[in-house]
Amino acid sequence: MPIASSLPSRGRYGPYGGQYVPETVMAALEELEGAWDEAWADPRFQLELTAERHAFVGRPTPLYAAQRLSRHFGGATLHLKREDLCHTGAHKLNNALGQALIARRMGKGRIIAETGAGQHGVAAATVAARFGLECTVYMGSEDMRRQAINVRRMRMLGAEVREVNAGTATLKDATSEAIRDWVTNVGGTHYVIGSAVGPHPYPRIVRDLQRVIGDEAKEQYLAVEGRLPDVVVACVGGGSNAIGMFTAFLDDEQVRLVGVEAAGRGLESGLHAASLGAGRPGVLHGAHTYLLQDADGQILPTHSVSAGLDYPGVGPEHAWLRDAERAEYVSCTDAEAVAAFKLCTRLEGIIPALEPAHALHWAGVLAHELGPEGRILVCLSGRGDKDLDSVEAFEREHGG
């Protein structure tokens, strides 16, 4: 049976997903599910979304043949889906745009968001400005330090950025705090979750909005190459760019799907964010999925040089694609990601975000494995201007 059509319709991906949230937001999740189904089936909503994607986001984004990287990696054909060219610099706007439209449709005048690298926060602040919505973004104090430019962008756009000091002061804690805000202000507020995580219907909404990446890429790839790629590669934190890229290819069983998690300082060091590679199933932020947790079920601190991958959970659909063996999940260390970041910058004149630099590292590994006949498609989910400080700091620390 094709994978895509065997997905359960109501919030479950095999044993994963669900709605593990306080009762206070259950009615809001039900309202959101109904509103989303209705909007998604409404041609006027689709028309508006398409028009905004075109004129505001800058879609379709190009498919780029990375010839010098390709030669460097031994000759395999390598294409990059240029989500870094989306307005605001990452794929995150695809999701924030659609969620702002649904917030407006539901009559909610305020949106809230969590952010790690700041790209989703910037996307939420951007659509809030575009549609005249009030916006509050939760961000860990550690992430505010390493992504200071994005904090300034959000504030310039009119959003309130609230610093989260609880726990590890990163994306996990910002997400918890955003959910607490939603529990408190659920009547007039829409929670714009930033990745394919959280309680049903969020993973599905985020996939519906991000699948444009893979739908476009597949069409573009067929147009220029006349066939499908052998492998599609994307980085996985929560997994929104990856699920957006993978969805179009799920039923093309000859296409390998490879998700790349952050191995941080190495899986054996314990300082990483590879929930699929080193975690066990459990419940965090409303969903049953793979988590980094201790033997007692407490969520563990994570580490990645890339703030956007620094999260102890993963979208429930990825958990299921892993178990179903439809997608493979591998990992890439901080050092490997920084090296790939520099390689892409110097060979292609494209500064990638540190998140997709993890995918670029694996494009190199797969290119060597497949040889010159291999065909690889990578989701370049965002641009790396925000990461210059992090890369410089990494090199100072590790003598790069």
Add this chain to the structure above:
Amino acid sequence: MSRLETALRASDGVRLVPYVMAGYPDPEGSARLALAYAAAGAAAVEVGVPFSDPLADGPVVQRAGQAALEGGMTLAGALRVAEYVASAVPVVLMTYVNPVLAYGPRRFAADAARAGIAGVIVPDLPVEEADPLAGWLRQAGLDTVFLVAPTSPDSRIASIAERSSGFVYCVTVRGVTGPRAELAPGLAELLHRVRRSTRLPIAAGFGISRPEHLVQLRGHADAAVVASALLERQHRGEDPTGLFDELVTACR
């Protein structure tokens, strides 16, 4: 009739259910405090299990949980605290679902029953996700207490009441735990809506912190859960039993 149902049913006045965080300030301290509440008139005691990411809790409970975790408290440790307390007063254990999944739901139900615990509250487990845990708890003879919120429509209130045993926990506010100056407007109406759906006792919780709140709850709720107001005294290094005595007096 279950132990909790018997303990919380109020023909007049309001029964009090104080909260202790297992392991805060330390395992012995939390058990001793629970016993002091029992001696001072608690109808039941809620024993909290600390969790790293407590979505339904405000800063006061978060801080107590963080301290308990730093002291090494676990679900297994909380069961030991609860066992000690359960000899004196009915205990309802409050835990987020992930520690239970890590422990194993079936083993948890059996061990909780062995510890003498009367019932379990899981704040991130709505009725839709209740099984298989609720099934194991029922088989072990424990009550499963589900929560109703001000945002719950009548249809949800009915299914929550139907699945609950022991009592129904009525969240009084839109929001997380934490002391409030006043009870939420519309609370009496919410409690009345819940009352129409169930013959179980109804406990009000979240935000209840002052004697006058308990006076206002009389005739509307059978019981009140008080957590943050007591933990706040503990955070300040004060003995929370003074406040508890005031609350008990207001309940009569």
